[in-house]
Amino acid sequence: MSLQSEIEKRRTFGIISHPDAGKTTLTEKLLMFGGAIQMAGAVKARKATRHATSDWMKIEQERGISVASSVMKFNYKIDKKDFEINLLDTPGHQDFSEDTYRVLTAVDSAMMVIDSGKGVEPQTEKLMEVCRMRNTPIVTFINKLDREGLEPLDILADIEEKLQIECAPMTWPIGMGKSFKGVYNLYKKELNLFKAGSETADIKVVHIEDLNDPKLDELLGPQADELRDNIELLEGAADPFDLEHFLAGSQSPVFFGSAVNNFGVKELLDAFCEFAPHPGPRKAVERAVNPDEKDFSGFCFKIQANMDPAHRDRIAFFRICSGKFEKGMSVRHHRINKDVKIANAVIFMSQDRAHVEEAYAGDIIGIHNHGTIKIGDTFTTKEQLKFTGIPNFAPELFRRVRLKDPMKRKQLHKGLIQLSEEGAVQVFKTNLGGDYILGAVGVLQFDVTVARLNAEYKVDADYVGTDFQIARWITCDDEKKLAEFTRLFDSALAEDADGFLAYLAPSAWKLNYTEEQWPEITFHKTREHI
Ligand code: G4P
Numbered sequence: 209m210s211l212q213s214e215i216e217k218r219r220t221f222g223i224i225s226h227p228d229a230g231k232t233t234l235t236e237k238l239l240m241f242g243g244a245i246q247m248a249g250a251v252k253a254r255k256a257t258r259h260a261t262s263d264w265m266k267i268e269q270e271r272g273i274s275v276a277s278s279v280m281k282f283n284y285k286i287d288k289k290d291f292e293i294n295l296l297d298t299p300g301h302q303d304f305s306e307d308t309y310r311v312l313t314a315v316d317s318a319m320m321v322i323d324s325g326k327g328v329e330p331q332t333e334k335l336m337e338v339c340r341m342r343n344t345p346i347v348t349f350i351n352k353l354d355r356e357g358l359e360p361l362d363i364l365a366d367i368e369e370k371l372q373i374e375c376a377p378m379t380w381p382i383g384m385g386k387s388f389k390g391v392y393n394l395y396k397k398e399l400n401l402f403k404a405g406s407e408t409a410d411i412k413v414v415h416i417e418d419l420n421d422p423k424l425d426e427l428l429g430p431q432a433d434e435l436r437d438n439i440e441l442l443e444g445a446a447d448p449f450d451l452e453h454f455l456a457g458s459q460s461p462v463f464f465g466s467a468v469n470n471f472g473v474k475e476l477l478d479a480f481c482e483f484a485p486h487p488g489p490r491k492a493v494e495r496a497v498n499p500d501e502k503d504f505s506g507f508c509f510k511i512q513a514n515m516d517p518a519h520r521d522r523i524a525f526f527r528i529c530s531g532k533f534e535k536g537m538s539v540r541h542h543r544i545n546k547d548v549k550i551a552n553a554v555i556f557m558s559q560d561r562a563h564v565e566e567a568y569a570g571d572i573i574g575i576h577n578h579g580t581i582k583i584g585d586t587f588t589t590k591e592q593l594k595f596t597g598i599p600n601f602a603p604e605l606f607r608r609v610r611l612k613d614p615m616k617r618k619q620l621h622k623g624l625i626q627l628s629e630e631g632a633v634q635v636f637k638t639n640l641g642g643d644y645i646l647g648a649v650g651v652l653q654f655d656v657t658v659a660r661l662n663a664e665y666k667v668d669a670d671y672v673g674t675d676f677q678i679a680r681w682i683t684c685d686d687e688k689k690l691a692e693f694t695r696l697f698d699s700a701l702a703e704d705a706d707g708f709l710a711y712l713a714p715s716a717w718k719l720n721y722t723e724e725q726w727p728e729i730t731f732h733k734t735r736e737h738i
Pocket of ligand 1: 230232351465466467469
């Protein structure tokens, strides 16, 4: 099979949602359609116990165990057309949302799940910001129509307003909660009748070309007129689906359903396979790289530590950007200028890992290593390339590390650098005093860091609070100005693990004030991995 046809079959995506909207349930149903799992409950069984915030170790373990479910690869057929789907898991716990942000740099599209009772929630807004950085095309699934929820039109207005994306309804619900009858597919002109509790896709589908067809009244009773009115309203108010706008990330096709009842999921998956993009070109510092180029290239977007203390190895997840990966091939690890032979790469088939024999652009492979690979690293067959668009996000929480045994400073340094390369936490070393300040997006990251320092590096440390609340990486073209700033703000400056200078501010007010006073300095919320 040609490289091009392998690429065209592939759909690599992630699901974004606020916890509890139904991501796990939807994932499970999608995997069932792909035949990747037979039994409902298999994904759920491994879901992180995210409500037990005190029980972070369990969550961490869950992350370790869930390596296999980090990427779920399955095959799906529509008529005779074959699709190879890579579904990338995004950690549910918001304290690990940095991982989620990075996973989104490796996808070509995303599915957004919205709880019809809640509308747009904060975590979804945050994740959407990340999707917008690369204009990732997004398909929306409005879930839990079997329950009373917000009015569908209000949900669309909420999405349009909060997420700044145009909505194009593809299906429209008939009733909700107890009166939920199903959805009408606006494009196929089909009525899908809801049946609660179906594990399979045995949904009754009736073709209704003309909404005035009396069959509609027979099937829906008084709700038939309600549907007619709604569709008429939509024709004036809603945007029709436009493939180009979707691919540009400015419009999202919207589906309604109920994941737990497996209703509306198959339609979502079918439309997704049809419209969502196959792997496209990726930007590198040097040039854009096309997926159908003969030579292999890929980048690391996630590192997962092995929770078994007997094994210090980590799995680095690589997104393939071009060419074909073959077992045993030699690739260049550009950051350290070394050729490495990759004999033990793994690919993830929902519940199992298998050794990779070959893989193509869009696929995700896992490579075992002992800390030599870091997030953002590029591997290619030979050409010097550095993929861009894998950012570090400015942390929102800070702690100063207190080392209990001063003799262990070297181990502390090593541990912190490795943990930061893995993306577990961000490390800053203050200009004054050389203290380590840790930055995180979620508080659990701090707990995990001290525990792992202890378990893996034999370093006993804890934290004391800091006054810092905000970090911004700073750059300036004018060396003199930068030197002046550095002299004046020395006590608020720190270097991150890659040697980039950051300004740590005690409040948003102070940051704003400093930004106004120093227009020559640029304050960055994100920074590219080097
Ligand atoms: P998440 O991964 O996004 O956090 O959500 P998850 O799938 O775990 O779903 C959160 C809760 O919402 C679960 O209930 C799940 O059963 C329920 N749910 C998912 N889809 C639907 C739906 O279409 N309709 C209704 N009514 N509920 C839905 P739970 O009580 O937390 O767990 P469980 O004990 O029911 O499994």
